[in-house]
Amino acid sequence: xxxxxxxxxxxxxxxxxxxxxxxxxxxxxxxxxxxxxxxxxxxxxxxxxxxxxxxxxxxxxxxxxxxxxxxxxxxxxxxxxxxxxxxxxxxxxxxxxxxxxxxxxxxxxxxxxxxxxxxxxxxxxxxxxxxxxxxxxxxxxxxxxxxxxxxxxxxxxxxxxxxxxxxxxxxxxxxxxxxxxxxxxxxxxxxxxxxxxxxxxxxxxxxxxxxxxxxxxxxxxxxxxxxxxxxxxxxxxxxxxxxxxxxxxxxxxxxxxxxxxxxxxxxxxxxxxxxxxxxxxxxxxxxxxxxxxxxxxxxxxxxxxxxxxxxxxxxxxxxxxxxxxxxxxxxxxxxxxx
Amino acid sequence: xxxxxxxxxxxxxxxxxxxxxxxxxxxxxxxxxxxxxxxxxxxxxxxxxxxxxxxxxxxxxxxxxxxxxxxxxxxxxxxxxxxxxxxxxxxxxxxxxxxxxxxxxxxxxxxxxxxxxxxxxxxxxxxxxxxxxxxxxxxxxxxxxxxxxxxxxxxxxxxxxxxxxxxxxxxxxxxxxxxxxxxxxxxxxxxxxxxxxxxxxxxxxxxxxxxxxxxxxxxxxxxxxxxxxxxxxxxxxxxxxxxxxxxxxxxxxxxxxxxxxxxxxxxxxxxxxxx
Numbered sequence: 174x175x176x177x178x179x180x181x182x183x184x185x186x187x188x189x190x191x192x193x194x195x196x197x198x199x200x201x202x203x204x205x206x207x208x209x210x211x212x213x214x215x216x217x218x219x220x221x222x223x224x225x226x227x228x229x230x231x232x233x234x235x236x237x238x239x240x241x242x243x244x245x246x247x248x249x250x251x252x253x254x255x256x257x258x259x260x261x262x263x264x265x266x267x268x269x270x271x272x273x274x275x276x277x278x279x280x281x282x283x284x285x286x287x288x289x290x291x292x293x294x295x296x297x298x299x300x301x302x303x304x305x306x307x308x309x310x311x312x313x314x315x316x317x318x319x320x321x322x323x324x325x326x327x328x329x330x331x332x333x334x335x336x337x338x339x340x341x342x343x344x345x346x347x348x349x350x351x352x353x354x355x356x357x358x359x360x361x362x363x364x365x366x367x368x369x370x371x372x373x374x375x376x377x378x379x380x381x382x383x384x385x386x387x388x389x390x391x392x393x394x395x396x397x398x399x400x401x402x403x404x405x406x407x408x409x410x411x412x413x414x415x416x417x418x419x420x421x422x423x424x425x426x427x428x429x430x431x432x433x434x435x436x437x438x439x440x441x442x443x444x445x446x447x448x449x450x451x452x453x454x455x456x457x458x459x460x461x462x463x464x465x466x467x468x469x470x471x472x473x474x475x476x477x478x479x480x481x482x483x484x485x486x487x488x489x490x491x492x493x494x495x496x497x498x499x500x501x502x503x504x505x506x507x508x509x510x511x
Numbered sequence: 512x513x514x515x516x517x518x519x520x521x522x523x524x525x526x527x528x529x530x531x532x533x534x535x536x537x538x539x540x541x542x543x544x545x546x547x548x549x550x551x552x553x554x555x556x557x558x559x560x561x562x563x564x565x566x567x568x569x570x571x572x573x574x575x576x577x578x579x580x581x582x583x584x585x586x587x588x589x590x591x592x593x594x595x596x597x598x599x600x601x602x603x604x605x606x607x608x609x610x611x612x613x614x615x616x617x618x619x620x621x622x623x624x625x626x627x628x629x630x631x632x633x634x635x636x637x638x639x640x641x642x643x644x645x646x647x648x649x650x651x652x653x654x655x656x657x658x659x660x661x662x663x664x665x666x667x668x669x670x671x672x673x674x675x676x677x678x679x680x681x682x683x684x685x686x687x688x689x690x691x692x693x694x695x696x697x698x699x700x701x702x703x704x705x706x707x708x709x710x711x712x713x714x715x716x717x718x719x720x721x722x723x724x725x726x727x728x729x730x731x732x733x734x735x736x737x738x739x740x741x742x743x744x745x746x747x748x749x750x751x752x753x754x755x756x757x758x759x760x761x762x763x764x765x766x767x768x769x770x771x772x773x774x775x776x777x778x779x780x781x782x783x784x785x786x
Contacts, residue, residue: 262605286677387625396606401599404593404622405672439701451606454627 183449187462191248194466195240198473199232203480206232234368242366242374243472244465246427247437249378251464252457255421255445257455259392259418260416261321268424268438270511271328271417274306275335277428282342282355290354295373295429305331306417321413332405360484361432363472374430382461388415388454394450435490439466440497445501447504464494467493517544519676519708523565524574527557534560536737537574542676545728547702547709549719549745552734553758558712561734562678565710567591579675592620596669600681601661601750602669604654610664614640617671632671639671643697659690666697677701683718695721702727716754716762716777720746724774733757746775759783 187441198212205451206214206228213224214232253268260289261270269275312327331366339359346352347460403409445460467487471483471492520542527535530603532555544550548557567583576583578594586594596617616637618632628636638678640646645667648656653664662682669677682698685693695718701707713719722729723745731748733741735757742750746764754762756775761780766773 259606267645303621390622390627391619391624393612394616396608397613397616398599398602399598400568401602402569402619403588404595404597404678405616406589406669408588409625451608466596470621482747 183455183459183476191244191462191469193467194469195237196245198240198243198469199236201473202231202236202476204231208258228320230424235443238368238371239363239366240469240471240487242363242371242430243469245371245378246363246434246463247441248433248465249382249427250434250438251441251445251460251467252382252385253506254425255442255453255457255460256389256416256420258442259377259436260395261411262327262398263325263455264297264397264443265439266325266404267431267435268420269332269435270325271421271426272305272332272335272429273302273421273424275339276308277330278359279305279335279338279342279431281429281432282339282346285358286342286351289351292369293396294358295370298429299374299377299425300334302423302428305335306421306425307443310417312491316328324413324417357484359430359486361434361485361486362482364482368431370430371444374426376381377422377426381419381421382428384419385416386457386461388412388419389457390456392416392420392453414482429467432484432486434485434489436486441467444497444500447500461489518542519544519579520565520710521577522564523576525561525571525576526573527564527569527571534573534737535564538734538737538739540732540742541576541679542710544675544707545702545705545708545729547698547711547722547727547729549722549729550710550734551714551716551719551731551757552712552714552748556652556734557737558734559680562597562680562712565676566595566597566678574770584712589620589734591675592672594674595676595678596672596674598662598665598677598679600679600684605650607654607691609649610645610651610653610656611636611640613664614651614667614671617668618675620672621660635673636667638672639667643667643670656731658685659687659693662686663696663697664689666694667741670701675707677707677709679709681714682710683713683715691718698722699727716745716749719775721750724772724776727774731757749777749779759785 186391196208202205210224210228214220214229217224217229218233252266254386257270258264271508277298280298281294283301309327309331310324312330313324319475328359339442343352343355346355380408391407394405394407395412399409441464442460445456446479449459457497470484471488474492475485475488513572518541522538522540523755525535525538526533538561549559561567564571567586567588570584583591586778596711615628615636619629619633621632622628637649640649643663645663648660648664656664662685686694698709699722702709719729720729729745730742731745732739733748733753741753751762754760760782761779763780764775765778766775
């Protein structure tokens with residue numbers, strides 16, 4: 174166990190790090206804005222601080238919603254990945270495990286082909302993401318002995334089914350208009366973030382993340398194996414359904430508004446585990462914070478690096494891989510047993 | 512305490528099978544307050560299946576099990592956990608929790624679905640570690656423990672669960688000679704405090720004899736091909752005749768007079784050739 178002083182310092186960092194990073198992010202961009210002006214813009218709606226309208230519009234209506242969304246999406250993906258890795262006791266499981274990413278991708282592609290790039294893409298993508306998980310769950314229950322292994326298998330099968338569906342939609346899509354929209358959506362971006370999107374997608378993301386936070390001790394007990402967890406009083410079925418439902422809400426909420434951002438839901442939980450250890454009481458809140466900060470930084474880099482914005486799905490891996498290797502080296506891969 | 516009220520587990524005519532293959536055939540068994548019950552039988556005779564019925568993991572196809580007067584089938588997992596604590600023979604260790612946190616998990620059934628153990632639970636866990644002489648392991652990484660230490664930690668976890676029945680699946684199978692003795696002393700210690708019963712499966716008849724020699728209330732049961740053929744004190748159940756029938760092994764009962772009385776055990780002579 175860590176000394177108490179270090180642990181409480183750590184707990185202060187969990188909520189403050191994303192806030193500080195959001196403030197820094199608001200300064201950054203094609204038009205750099207000094208911190209003073211950023212704070213004046215943020216306070217303007219409440220206290221009427223003096224600030225020119227253009228600066229305020231950039232900060233309050235463009236950069237702030239995007240930064241908040243980045244934190245929420247990163248946090249939701251990371252927390253879902255953490256919960257799934259704990260539930261399935263498997264390091265290769267990610268937030269998209271039960272087909273939610275492929276399902277959402279399919280829904281988005283379908284919506285783009287039928288309705289074009291309208292806001293309808295969000296709810297349809299969310300719907301198909303959730304449907305995919307429901308499918309996986311029922312495939313996993315076909316065997317009488319419904320265990321976590323069959324659930325994972327169900328996820329793999331349903332995920333690849335929807336992935337094939339996406340390929341089919343790409344194949345029949347109009348190559349000049351729809352196809353680029355689908356491809357770009359699948360690579361992930363927060364560029365279209367507005368407050369409306371945050372509100373809409375924020376509800377399932379917040380609900381799912383809070384649910385996972387609440388149930389995190391049960392996930393600890395599941396690490397002992399299903400049989401032992403059951404004999405210690407864990408209602409396996411209820412816990413499994415609750416964790417899967419929360420992680421699905423959080424991930425589908427994130428994916429429908431940001432596209433498929435790989436890596437965060439797989440690797441951030443591992444990074445968190447290397448830093449805080451495997452106890453979900455600490456790991457779950459820390460993963461949210463770490464995932465949020467990570468995606469925010471990646472999105473800042475994406476905004477700064479070129480006017481056309483590199484897709485996030487590409488950047489997360491480019492930036493995350495070296496960071497992961499570095500962490501592996503300094504922590505010697507603590508957090509998992511072979 | 513009357514004879515009827517001393518029954519802690521009452522199993523009547525349990526039938527259980529996997530995919531139509533019958534494993535337990537009309538097993539009836541009573542486990543009493545304050546005793547050790549040693550279940551012996553050849554591989555595949557249904558020992559672990561029977562334990563899993565007691566733990567509520569297997570639902571018998573017919574027959575009934577009552578624990579402390581309550582019908583096991585009606586109990587929620589948290590209620591079952593407060594009556595029966597399970598100690599596995601070994602398990603896969605995925606995450607490096609500290610020994611203290613593993614013992615604390617024994618308190619799960621006393622915490623709400625959305626709660627973590629509180630200060631009272633932590634006190635119970637640290638008291639158990641203290642009483643078992645394991646306090647020095649408290650902050651150690653549980654995945655780095657030896658087989659003997661892990662077994663003790665899992666017992667500590669079961670004690671923190673505060674259930675009147677401890678269920679052990681082959682508790683000594685991974686232990687060296689010294690650790691096996693340590694485990695048996697631990698069981699004797701738990702039983703002599705009077706508030707708990709132990710149900711265990713084992714492949715070593717001498718484990719049952721050891722407990723009998725030490726004057727602990729102990730009974731043995733012989734499970735043969737899904738049927739409980741004998742129950743009683745080890746020296747009467749685990750006799751050469753029964754052992755030859757159940758295991759196809761010729762044995763001899765030996766006895767040694769010591770200051771503490773007559774010590775009995777069973778020594779194997781040879782395996783009976785299958786004809």
